[in-house]
Amino acid sequence: MIPYAWRRMLFWFLGVLVAVQSLIISVLVFISEWRKRRAPPPAFPHERRQIAEVDGNDVRIYTYGQDLYNAMLSAIDNARETIYLETFIWKGDPLGETFKERLARKAAEGVQVYVIFDKFANMVVAPSFKRFPATINVLEYSTLERPWYLFDPRRYARDHRKLLIVDHEVAFIGGFNIGKLYATEWRDTHLRLRGPASLDLAHAFIDFWNNNREHRPPMPPIGERPWSPCIR
Template sequence: MLMPDFIVLITIVVALIHTLGVLSAIHAVASVRTSQGAIAWAVSLLTFPYLALPLYWILGRNRFHGYIEVLRNGALDQSNRSDIAMILERLRDHPADLPAERAEDLQVLAQLSRTPYTEGNALELLVDGDAAFRAIFAAIESAERYLLIQFFIIKDDDLGRDLHTRLLRKVAAGVSIRVLYDEIGSHALPKCYMETLRAAGIAVSAFRTTRGRRNRLQLNFRNHRKIVVVDGRVAFVGGLNVGEEYLGRGPLGHWRDTHLRVEGPAVQALQRVFTADWYWATRQIPDLEWQSRVAGSQTVLIFATGPADALETCSMFFHQAIVSARRRLWIASPYFVPDPPVFEALQLAALRGVDVRILLPAKPDHQLVYLASFSFLDAADRTGIQIYRYQKGFLHQKVVLVDDEVAAVGTANLDNRSLRLNFEVMAVVVDRGFASQVAAMLAHDFQQSRRTSAADLRSRGWIFRWAVRAARLFDPIL
């Protein structure tokens, strides 16, 4: 007796799903960067492919295809390749004299980033949203030739509309403007916001992490960078996006963040990062000012990282900062889910006597990441890592301080998403005066924080403790 057609169909579908599960498991073993992630995906795909297959092809990969290849291999014409080479050469016209006792540690970061340190920069530390956007808007108003605007999130609220109005006014005055945003981070932005800008003559584009056949389903990647460049002479980078909550006007209350105003050769280095992202999104190289100007005496390295890099450059950045610390290592991040090598480096630094402090928010904006961070408390206590929770409001800054000479401000969090899945950028500053400012800023933050420990976790109810364990299982995609 022949089987009914629907049973035959079901049999074929089940066989196909399991075959795809096996093939995907082989793909995971061959391509997932960490052995833990490869094993977890392979087991899931083999045992329960019905759920694991769509999750793997949407969330499973941490290698972003095409970005580096487009920039380096034939997608750019010869003149554009010459332009990119020329940018690097002009940055090398401002070589930095690194401290002899730190030169070896610091040069590793320059090798990883393929960008030189530059001297001749002037920096201003911008604490919180009011100071940051006051400076950004003042710079926008001063623009004469062009503006480059890049944010992970742009919202159509009072702050977003203020930016919108200013950009329309500047383009009407003859300023060339380019706006780049992340298509997932800014998913709630209404089309009319960007269409109005385009209609006025402003070039607007999403970064398009799903561009290209191999990235079509990859919704897990983000361009998390926040860069503003004005006429090639002033730039901004840091943790703030465009939204009212970044001014402390959202449900989380006071929003503690840090941004950086830059003048000098480092502006061209930030501009180069924007140009690469803009080319990926639009296949266009904008006509920009590449002649850098000396504005001060501070040494800066613009360290851009992302999932298209051949090496795990963001993870290596944190690892190198940690191992180079001799007396003090202070890190402020809203999210704390480090990978094992980075966390072990933190433990070793604390064991060798370094003052290791991690500053985290007491209020969560992403519940899973917040819960997962509690799972590190016991191991932190055993080695002397001090973890603090900021009490005044929500803490969103991304700042690293190493001893008394090196500080970094930018967009990278200490979690797996920044370490492997996001495009990020940090400004690494080698300057005692600037490091002293950052130290004073963070010391004030620690005064408004409470030290936490494993005892705090043990005092919570069993539901919370199990939620912490469950959240840690999502470590690879947090």
């Protein structure tokens, strides 16, 4: 039998953990509502970067969200075989809905679509938005999937990656999440890679899926992993 003092300490720890998480959720909800009510600022100056060739890859830098989203949606629309999308925040606003609709359309056409997003980062997103058609493979990543994970510090990390890989040929990676806010009111940096480096990012996506898939079917291997010191 567990001593009373230990039980009391355990209950105290769990209570503090729940209280902290509840406070964080409340703050996130408040910030989200406050942002919706404030007037949008004017668009900040930005420029369209030229494409550079790096070790056999065409590389383009994006610093303006709307330009990036247009390129990402175009890549999704032109997908023939596979689409891998991974993001930290995916807002259930019109832009988020657009991404979801385009993915569903390609999945209905027979394209293999896999989606990963962080569960904690999207707690303020409506549950209805996070329901996808059965044709889309979805992993809502949670670090605390099992109660005993509370005692494993390695499980406290979030999935903060933002990736889009299409047909193992073109890939996007960087700091932009998915949401209307980031289209015109946010400064970040993203890359589009067209070439063999895209396959390396596809391997990274597959590794994450297979390591965290729980009950979901595994993703099949796609051959040897390329490596480029110029891209790394």
